[in-house]
Amino acid sequence: MELNERAELDTSQANDLGRGGGSGGGGIGIPIPGGGGRGGIIGIVVAVLVALLGGGFGLNAMTNGDEGGQAGGGDLDQACSTANPDRLDDARCRNLLYVNSIQAYWQKAYPEVGNGNYEPTTTNFFQAAVNTGCGQADSGVGPFYCPADRKVYIDLSFYDELATRFGAKGEFAQPYVLAHEYGHHIQNLLGTNAKAGQGDQSGPRSASVRLELQADCYAGAWAKHATESKDKTGQQPLFKSITETDIDQAVDTAEAIGDDSIQERSGGRVNPDQFTHGTSEQRKRWFTQGYDRGDPKTCDTFGTDQL
Ligand SMILES: [Zn+2]
Numbered sequence: 001m002e003l004n005e006r007a008e009l010d011t012s013q014a015n016d017l018g019r020g021g022g023s024g025g026g027g028i029g030i031p032i033p034g035g036g037g038r039g040g041i042i043g044i045v046v047a048v049l050v051a052l053l054g055g056g057f058g059l060n061a062m063t064n065g066d067e068g069g070q071a072g073g074g075d076l077d078q079a080c081s082t083a084n085p086d087r088l089d090d091a092r093c094r095n096l097l098y099v100n101s102i103q104a105y106w107q108k109a110y111p112e113v114g115n116g117n118y119e120p121t122t123t124n125f126f127q128a129a130v131n132t133g134c135g136q137a138d139s140g141v142g143p144f145y146c147p148a149d150r151k152v153y154i155d156l157s158f159y160d161e162l163a164t165r166f167g168a169k170g171e172f173a174q175p176y177v178l179a180h181e182y183g184h185h186i187q188n189l190l191g192t193n194a195k196a197g198q199g200d201q202s203g204p205r206s207a208s209v210r211l212e213l214q215a216d217c218y219a220g221a222w223a224k225h226a227t228e229s230k231d232k233t234g235q236q237p238l239f240k241s242i243t244e245t246d247i248d249q250a251v252d253t254a255e256a257i258g259d260d261s262i263q264e265r266s267g268g269r270v271n272p273d274q275f276t277h278g279t280s281e282q283r284k285r286w287f288t289q290g291y292d293r294g295d296p297k298t299c300d301t302f303g304t305d306q307l
Pocket of ligand 1: 180
């Protein structure tokens with residue numbers, strides 16, 4: 001993949017909250033133990049809010065504030081301006097570019113699946129812990145979308161975790177993760193997740209698995225059209241190129257974080273009753289379907305028996 005160094009990024013689409021983001025006091029949030037959590041808040045985040053990796057799978061080895069970082073967050077306007085020649089070495093600016101591309105895609109594609117227009121939303125970068133419209137969350141839950149405040153949350157150190165613990169090393173894992181989370185935003189706009197919230201929250205044919213596989217398929221549809229997406233001025237492409245290697249990296253990432261693979265890796269036996277996101281084979285296949293067809297209408301995981 002080659003990013004366009006001349007692209008003007010729309011910095012209104014992301015915020016850097018820094019450490020303890022959103023708490024107001026700049027304090028570090030209380031780490032939440034894995035597998036349930038305090039008052040069920042994190043349980044809701046994990047089970048309903050469709051964190052990328054899902055419930056019971058806390059990445060709690062992650063930092064809880066021991067690493068450096070700006071307590072108050074950073075100014076993306078400056079950091080990601082074309083005046084800064086090194087901006088694309090900054091993970092925040094690269095991720096902002098991915099977000100710009102994903103939303104530019106949905107501005108065009110949303111009317112194909114829903115009534116009305118796409119409503120853009122922001123991604124919040126945070127470190128360690130964050131307060132959200134869905135309660136407090138720590139990095140251990142992985143990236144997630146909060147339907148209540150309609151925002152995507154990600155601690156960018158998650159990508160290191162993805163590379164070291166899951167072997168998903170390629171850079172294209174990053175836009176895949178973001179496109180998956182924006183898939184949940186699309187579902188929220190369409191009302192799909194509200195309907196699915198009434199269904200089973202785990203199991204191989206559960207509403208949760210159907211939502212997650214659909215988000216993977218939406219991510220694939222974006223990937224297909226990503227090189228068409230334009231920057232803030234509407235003049236410059238955001239990507240100069242995306243290669244088959246990049247797509248393979250997204251597919252490898254989808255495969256690495258299938259429920260069965262995660263259960264095996266954590267030393268347990270594979271228990272389909274606890275599936276929330278789909279198997280490795282399914283995640284790979286639905287991403288690929290989205291990519292091959294390039295059409296979000298083909299992502300109907302609720303209307304098929306062939307999950
Ligand atoms: Zn998800």
